[in-house]
Amino acid sequence: MILLETTKLTRAYGGVVAVSEVDFQVREGLITGLIGPNGAGKTTLFNNMTGLDTPTSGKVHFNGIDITNHSAHKICRMGIARTFQNIRLFKELSVLENVMVGLHFTTGKSPVTGRIGAAFHSYLRAREEYELMHEQAMKWLNFFHLEAFADELAKNLPYGHQRELEIARALATSPTILFLDEPAAGMNPFETDSLMKTIRRIRDLDITVVLIEHDMKLVMNICDTITVLNYGQNIAQGTPTEIRHNPKVIEAYLGKEEA
Amino acid sequence: MLNFILLILIYTGIYALMAIGQNLITGYVGLLSLTQAGFFAIGSYVTAILSVTYGIDFWITIPLAAIVAGFFGLVIGLPTLRLKGDYLAIATLGFGEIVRNILNNWDKVTNGPMGIQRIPMISVFGVRVSPYEKWGFLVLVWLFVLVGYLLFERLAKSRIGRALEAIREDEIAASSMGINTTRYKVWAFVFGAAIAGVAGSLQAEFILSVTPGAFTFMVSIMVLCMVVLGGMGNFKAVILGAFLIQFISYFPQLVGLSNVIPPQFKQVLFGLILVIMMIWRPQGILGREKRNAPGSFFRKGGRS
Numbered sequence: 370m371i372l373l374e375t376t377k378l379t380r381a382y383g384g385v386v387a388v389s390e391v392d393f394q395v396r397e398g399l400i401t402g403l404i405g406p407n408g409a410g411k412t413t414l415f416n417n418m419t420g421l422d423t424p425t426s427g428k429v430h431f432n433g434i435d436i437t438n439h440s441a442h443k444i445c446r447m448g449i450a451r452t453f454q455n456i457r458l459f460k461e462l463s464v465l466e467n468v469m470v471g472l473h474f475t476t477g478k479s480p481v482t483g484r485i486g487a488a489f490h491s492y493l494r495a496r497e498e499y500e501l502m503h504e505q506a507m508k509w510l511n512f513f514h515l516e517a518f519a520d521e522l523a524k525n526l527p528y529g530h531q532r533e534l535e536i537a538r539a540l541a542t543s544p545t546i547l548f549l550d551e552p553a554a555g556m557n558p559f560e561t562d563s564l565m566k567t568i569r570r571i572r573d574l575d576i577t578v579v580l581i582e583h584d585m586k587l588v589m590n591i592c593d594t595i596t597v598l599n600y601g602q603n604i605a606q607g608t609p610t611e612i613r614h615n616p617k618v619i620e621a622y623l624g625k626e627e628a
Numbered sequence: 629m630l631n632f633i634l635l636i637l638i639y640t641g642i643y644a645l646m647a648i649g650q651n652l653i654t655g656y657v658g659l660l661s662l663t664q665a666g667f668f669a670i671g672s673y674v675t676a677i678l679s680v681t682y683g684i685d686f687w688i689t690i691p692l693a694a695i696v697a698g699f700f701g702l703v704i705g706l707p708t709l710r711l712k713g714d715y716l717a718i719a720t721l722g723f724g725e726i727v728r729n730i731l732n733n734w735d736k737v738t739n740g741p742m743g744i745q746r747i748p749m750i751s752v753f754g755v756r757v758s759p760y761e762k763w764g765f766l767v768l769v770w771l772f773v774l775v776g777y778l779l780f781e782r783l784a785k786s787r788i789g790r791a792l793e794a795i796r797e798d799e800i801a802a803s804s805m806g807i808n809t810t811r812y813k814v815w816a817f818v819f820g821a822a823i824a825g826v827a828g829s830l831q832a833e834f835i836l837s838v839t840p841g842a843f844t845f846m847v848s849i850m851v852l853c854m855v856v857l858g859g860m861g862n863f864k865a866v867i868l869g870a871f872l873i874q875f876i877s878y879f880p881q882l883v884g885l886s887n888v889i890p891p892q893f894k895q896v897l898f899g900l901i902l903v904i905m906m907i908w909r910p911q912g913i914l915g916r917e918k919r920n921a922p923g924s925f926f927r928k929g930g931r932s
Contacts, residue, residue: 421800445806453804459797462790466919470794474806476787491787498787542806 471541671828697825743839859912
C-alpha cells in the first residue's frame with residue numbers, strides 16, 4: 370500500500386528548479402532510499418514533504434489526504450517525523466528534555482476538555498505529567514542505549530550519539546513514517562553498522578523509514594526500494610540490484626563513457 | 629533615608645513584574661522584544677482613565693489593564709512575530725514609540741502631555757493603602773511580584789515552558805516536532821504584555837498620576853538590562869536584576885551626590901554594565917535555570 374506519494378512535485382527557487390515534476394512513492398513497511406549526487410534535490414524533496422517548504426506545483430498525499438500546503442507541525446501531528454542533515458537538536462536542553470519535546474503534542478490532547486483544558490491540566494498537574502512523559506522518554510532513550518546520558522546537555526553528546534538522539538526525538542512523536550536525512554553522515558564504519566541495525570529495529574516497530582544517504586554500503590544493504598534523483602528529476606527506481614545495474618544511474622554518478 | 633530606600637524597593641517590585649514578562653519573551657522564547665514600556669503605558673492609562681473618568685475601583689481596573697495590554701500584545705504579536713532578531717527589536721521598539729505618541733496627542737482621552745492626575749488611592753477591604761505610607765504599598769507591590777513569579781515560574785516549568793524553550797533553541801526543529809510555534813510565540817508575548825500591564829497599573833496607583841513622559845524607550849531598555857544582568861531564563865535572577873538596576877539608577881541620590889552626578893549618568897552606567905556582562909558573563913549573574921522535574925502545585929519539594 371502506498372503510504373505517501375508526490376505527484377508531479379516541482380519546487381523552483383526563481384529560475385533554479387531544484388525538484389522538477391517528481392513522482393515519488395513510499396510503500397508501507399518498506400525502507401525506501403533516496404539517493405543522488407549532491408544538489409540533486411533530495412533534501413528539497415524531503416522539506417516539501419514535511420511542510421518546511423511549499424512546492425511551486427504538484428501535490429503531496431499522505432494516506433490519501435492532501436497535505437501539500439499543511440504547516441510542519443500539522444504534518445508532524447499526522448504521523449510524519451524527520452531528522453535533519455545538519456543536526457538540529459535543542460542544544461541547551463538535556464538529552465531527556467529533547468525527547469520530551471518530541472512527546473509534546475501527544476501529551477497535549479485531552480479528549481474531554483480540548484486543547485485549552487489540556488493547557489490548564491499541564492499547568493496545574495505539571496509534576497504528574499512530567500512523570501508520565503519521563504517514563505515514555507526513557508523508553509526511547511533505552512531503545513538507543515542513551516539512558517546514561519539522560520541528564521547531559523544535548524550539545525555535550527558525542528557526534529554519533531547526537532544523531533541517535535535526533536532519531537529518538539523524532540520517534541517520540543510516534544510517527545508512521547520516519548524521514549532520515551543523511552543519518553550516517555560523518556559516522557565511522559563501526560557506527561554506520563550499528564545505525565543499520567537501529568534502522569532495522571525501527572522498521573520492526575512497524576514504522577516506514579525513508580532515508581537520504583550517500584553511504585552506498587548502507588543504502589544497498591538495508592533499503593528495500595531505492596529512488597534516484599538527478600538534477601531534480603526522478604531518473605530511476607527499483608530494488609538495490611536493479612539500481613546498481615541501471616545505466617542511467619551509473620551515468621549520473623560516474624559520467625558517460627567516451628565512445 | 630529609609631523612605632527613599634522603600635521607594636526604590638517599590639519601584640524594584642514594579643519593574644520586577646515587567647522583567648518577569650520580558651524574561652518569558654526573551655529568556656524562554658528567545659525573542660528580542662523592546663516593547664515593555666508600551667504595555668506598561670497601556671496598563672497605566674487603563675487604570676488612570678477607568679478610575680478617574682469612570683470611577684471604577686482599582687481592583688477591577690487591574691485585571692482590565694492586564695487584559696487590554698494582553699490584547700495589544702496579541703495585535704502587535706501576530707504580525708511582528710514573523711520577524712526575527714534585530715528586525716523584531718526594531719518593529720517592537722516602533723510600537724512602544726507609537727503608544728507614547730498616541731498618549732501624547734489623543735487629548736480627549738489621555739489629556740495629552742499633561743497626563744491624568746488625582747487617581748484615587750487603593751483600598752484593601754476598606755483600608756486605604758496610601759503611597760505616602762510606603763510600608764503598606766511595598767507589601768502590596770511585592771505580593772503582586774510573588775504571585776506573578778509563581779504563575780510564570782509554573783508556566784515555564786510545565787510542558788508549555790518546554791515547548792517555548794524548544795522554539796528558542798531551534799524553531800524549525802520545534803515545528804517538526806509538532807509544536808505550533810506561531811501560537812506559542814504569540815501567547816508568550818501576550819502573557820509578557822499582560823504582566824507589564826499590571827505593573828503599569830501599580831505604577832499609576834503609586835504616583836497617583838500618569839504622564840506620557842514616564843514611558844520612554846529607556847524603560848524598555850532598563851527592563852531588558854534587568855533580564856540580561858540577572859540571567860536570562862531564570863525568574864529569580866531577573867528579580868535580582870531589577871533590584872540591582874534600580875539601586876544603580878538611584879545611586880547618586882542615595883549617596884547624596886545627585887547635584888554632582890547628572891541623572892543621564894545612569895544611562896552610561898547601563899551601557900557599561902551590558903558591555904561588561906557580555907564580555908565576562910553573558911549568561912548573567914545567576915545564569916539560566918536548568919530544567920528539572922517540577923514540584924506539585926500544592927506541595928513543594930520531592931525528587932529533584
